[in-house]
Amino acid sequence: MKGIKSRKIRLVVNGHIHELEVGIRPGQIKPSHTLAHTLRETLGLTGTKVSCDNGACGCCTVLMDNKAALSCMTLTVECDGKKITTIEGLKDPKTKDLDPLQQAFIDHTAFQCGFCTPGIIMSAKALLYENPSPTEEDVKEALSGNFCRCISHYQVVKAVMSASEEVR
């Protein structure tokens, strides 16, 4: 693509800065790439899951500037300058301790097959950023876009409530 100036975008993913070239050559970020694709295929962060690939199930939820975002419905080229947090980035970067929310999911066995769990944890994390002391109804509302087929819902609500209490 002679004559076309390459453009770079800058993403801060889990605290690491990534400068990514936009273009159509292999290794570049195509304008059609979703954030989920870039995270999984370009950056190797496969903790973010894709299920419906259509914005319906919440499996691909990540945090963008601490707010929940559906990475399968977000184009990477639109994320220039954004701070992205994925499930891999929830651990304390220094101590490597699990986030209290992750620990609460373990303590309450708040998962079965675990495929939808990263998305559920990220949605719950976004809720706790916005509202550190949610009610059960708040939790259910915040997670209403997250599909889980095993029905881990009841244990998830308990886990999120217990994590929010720990935050308090």
Add this chain to the structure above:
Amino acid sequence: MANTYRYIGKATPRKDAIDIVTGGSRFLNDIKMPNMLYGKVLRSPHAHALIKRIDKSKAEQLKGVEAILTWEDVPDWRGGTPRSTRILDRKVRYVGDAVALIAATSEEIARQALGLIEVEYEVLPAVFEMEEALKPDAPQLYDEFHGNVVTPGVPFFGPKSLQDVVMGDVEKGFQEADVITEGTFGYENIPNPLPPEAPGAIALWEEPNKVTLWVSNQASYMDKITLFHVMGRKVEVRSIGGPCGGSYGSKFMSWQVQSYATLLSRATGKPVKLIFTKEEHLAAFTMRIASRMTARVGMKRDGTVTAVSGTWLIDTGYYSMTTQSQVAVGCGEVQIAVRCANWDLKPKIVCTNRNASGIVRGFGGQELKCSLIPLLSLAMERLEIDPFQFLKKNFVKPGDGYFWRDGIWYTYRGVDFSKAMEEGAKRFGWEEKWKGWLKPTAVEGTKRRGIGVGVHGNADIGEDASEAYVRLHPDGTAMLFSCVTEHGTGQRTNFVKMVAEVLQLPLDNVSITPSDSLINPYEFGPAGSRGTYAIGGAAIAAAEDAKRKLLELLAPKLQADPSELDTEDGVVFIKSRPEKKIPWKAMSIDRTITGYGRFEPDYTLSNCMMTFVEVEVDTETGKVTLQRVVNATDVGQVIDPPGLEGQLNGCLGSGGIDSALFEETILDRSSGHILNANMIDYKWRTFSELPPIDNVVFETPIPSHRFHAVGVGEIATSPGPAAVLMAVSNAIGVWLHEYPATPERVLKALGKVRPRDRKGGVA
């Protein structure tokens, strides 16, 4: 009774917990390999057609395309029972049938190439309705299945495999009845179990005849077995399972996608990953069977069922791999739930031009019962019999028997589940809420409440064989070799718990091998609810065998008889003098000890689940809201309390209770297209619509293995759907017999909207 176990019955974190909550679990689509290609499937837009011509020249010229395969390029590998369905065929039999396979260097290129393949079809008449398919002049799907009736019987179940329920004398039974009711009842909304992770496979072919497959399956060893037969018994298959992102039965049979990946790898010499899109998952991967029963039942005033007679039609879609198995197990399960001396119930499996049905939790029994309980309810209504009392009375009791899937009569030797059922009824408040048939529990303005109850039991908790090894190491650790995958039940951890309990080792000192068929012995997998008793039985036996060998080896060093010894925390000691002890490393650091365990099938035990539901019906809008669920069961001994709770809460999803409320796959019965093959139009329950669920769990020791436990997870979905229809009927005061109870159907039942003719639609 106090729990004296170290781990059994206690909540312990799952072995895979940290991986799950940190994104570290490597699901199938998270695996990447050098030189890996991506596969895609070109699918038929027609429900029934012959392929006249395929031109792949344009697609082949696309840079990055490495293989395009059509029916002319592939060997005659066949799936189905009997083997009748080719991987790629000259004929397509449903909208979505595979026409060509593509491997390319990226998914994008593969997708682009799909659009460049030109196919000319000769469109054939199609059939989407069982009754139509059975007519003499109906379009024929296969030469092998005359009249579209699939050959009955399951060779794997033995020469007498159960094909119907026939016993006693139904005419005599009807003469003894106080009431006879009859009719046609269906459960035909073909819900999709819809695990979040789509089906897929990665294959790596090695010449001349070997393939390694990375699979997502609840029973990965069986992929090796199934594919061996599909591939003409000429290919050596190694299957490697990993975490499975939900299955609910469905991924037990993934032979098509696995064959696609294998053929593409064989054609290119490179690893090929092929993952279905969600649309393919919903429209081209298996869903529930459709069930329709036309039958008569006779009943006495005391709730004794005197006769059941009729036909059970099963729509399997365009092929059957396991439907005969589901019929066999369903026929067994119906005898467990409905005690009756006189039966003449004849199933017939029909193929039609829609996507295939396959395994889903409930496995035939849920589908049959969803049709039978409404018919029994009509008789109960006439005799004013309380359905809770009826189901309790008629569920299998010790000393009763049933013909199981192999056609052999078994006498049930388990526990009486009546106490658990009664406690469930008490917790639910059944007695106070039950006002009689077609009577609401409460009415408030336009809102009417109603209750219902259902039951299910399955003797597959001891089905099929399992094998395991347990290897002891001198450092005081043990490893369980079992080809069981983790599909959400937590059973991989539970088997480790069982081994740790037998060997009295810290949980952290017991590990489990990857579910690789190369290193592990035979394992049928956690199908049905067989994990706890069957797989657990093999793991326990292997641990006991290893322990016996350990004690025999170390006995001379302690100058004692092996029978005087025991072990705990990697130390062997004399039971009467615990201070006389030696560590495992006394076995010598250049030694390991391996125990072997095998579980032999046992059909003399059943599990049980009774589900009570309360619904609220808005008679203005027709909306049905699930208000409350109580599940009651007896599991003998809980292995892992939170894991069990999760399984029981699973009653709502995966084509369970919600398949009576709003879940359905909508098939356009004029074109064969599935109209809701996406997760917006396919309805599922959200977090904001959770009814309270109470799980009543009894622990009456059951004579299974040393922990007296049986599994129950599979059947959580099964009693609920029939209970919901019963509850809705009671709430609105008229019978509703169609699944799901959508607002439209409720309003139709109430006479508020005019019936709409659904051409060839449900019963």
